[in-house]
Amino acid sequence: MRYSRQNKILDIINTHEVETQEKLVSLLKKSGYRVTQATISRDIKELQLVKTLSPSGKYKYTVGTNVDQPISDRYVKIFKETIQTVAYSGNIIVVKTLHGCANAACEAIDNLNFPNVVGSIAGDNTIFLVVNNPDNAPELVNKFNEMIK
Amino acid sequence: MRYSRQNKILDIINTHEVETQEKLVSLLKKSGYRVTQATISRDIKELQLVKTLSPSGKYKYTVGTNVDQPISDRYVKIFKETIQTVAYSGNIIVVKTLHGCANAACEAIDNLNFPNVVGSIAGDNTIFLVVNNPDNAPELVNKFNEMIK
DNA sequence: TTTCAAAATGAATAATTATGAATCAATAAT
DNA sequence: ATTATTGATTCATAATTATTCATTTTGAAA
Numbered sequence A, B: 001m002r003y004s005r006q007n008k009i010l011d012i013i014n015t016h017e018v019e020t021q022e023k024l025v026s027l028l029k030k031s032g033y034r035v036t037q038a039t040i041s042r043d044i045k046e047l048q049l050v051k052t053l054s055p056s057g058k059y060k061y062t063v064g065t066n067v068d069q070p071i072s073d074r075y076v077k078i079f080k081e082t083i084q085t086v087a088y089s090g091n092i093i094v095v096k097t098l099h100g101c102a103n104a105a106c107e108a109i110d111n112l113n114f115p116n117v118v119g120s121i122a123g124d125n126t127i128f129l130v131v132n133n134p135d136n137a138p139e140l141v142n143k144f145n146e147m148i149k
Numbered sequence C: 001t002t003t004c005a006a007a008a009t010g011a012a013t014a015a016t017t018a019t020g021a022a023t024c025a026a027t028a029a030t
Numbered sequence D: 001a002t003t004a005t006t007g008a009t010t011c012a013t014a015a016t017t018a019t020t021c022a023t024t025t026t027g028a029a030a
Helices: A002-015 A021-030 A037-047 A072-082 A102-112 A134-148 B002-015 B021-030 B037-047 B072-082 B102-112 B134-148
Strands: A049-053 A059-063 A083-089 A092-097 A117-122 A126-131 B049-053 B059-063 B083-089 B092-097 B117-122 B126-131
Touching: A002 A021, A002 A037, A002 A059, A002 A072, A002 A102, A021 A037, A049 B049, A072 A083, A072 A102, A072 A134, A083 A134, A092 A102, A092 A134, A102 A117, A102 A126, A126 A134, B002 B021, B002 B037, B002 B059, B002 B072, B002 B102, B021 B037, B072 B083, B072 B102, B072 B134, B083 B134, B092 B102, B092 B134, B102 B117, B102 B126, B126 B134
Parallel strands: none
Antiparallel strands: A049 A059, A083 A092, A092 A126, A117 A126, B049 B059, B083 B092, B092 B126, B117 B126
């Protein structure tokens, strides 16, 4: 449930001022994720979160706005590990993911910038992708299936 | 020595991959600054540096690109505490600062966005500001003197 | 100058974070 | 089914960082 948890972590730090990893552990517990600080430390490393000064003068974790590095490897990885099946009908591609991971997977897809995708929406374990033209759907589905094979 | 040191810290982290505060301590020592990790911790807080992942997978300190907060207080402070005298001749304003602080002060001035200043250059303890029109120099000099009074 | 207040720093330490090693779970290979 | 293999996680702890408290330094006021 790693990606689902990391997604929740992003949620949490966007809505709370999280001063320490221990705080994050207890906030996650409220959402049903039982993990230790060690795991959080690794999640934070992967998500490239940073401890910054909040305006109040306290430290808090935020998403790092790093320009330089190719973060896309990470997206490919999320993509591969969370997506279960891909299908289409007309100009809609339906992507099934692991439970709770649709958001993370959807963001990965967005960031991978596939051609002909004009929009996306994610639920809990399903993503709808809108393709500009129904003709392009099969090719995209093939590409997706290649990636997760 | 504080602002001069912090300026050097910015130098260092832009040219080295500094993994820990202790590393920074020893790099600073090579430049003649003898301080302890405690001081560095405070400098880092003030400079709002963040520990990020470098592409190599190691941690390193970098300047945080924080959008939200009013950092300008800090510039005013640097301005007030490092600038010694202000004078002008024609369209050039000459600012004297504490030894080694011209760069920090100059950056502060840049960020404070004074009107009619078209350019700036900093040495070790002197800054030249180019004003768009000699007529505007006296007013600016007055403003500066007000600020450091 | 002397004195006082405020700021900066260091020493020591508390608090926090990162990581090696062991464990567990899931999956693939035999 | 049994055994490797791999990845994720925890536990324990090392490493790192933040902070408290004491001391020194600095700067201003008398």
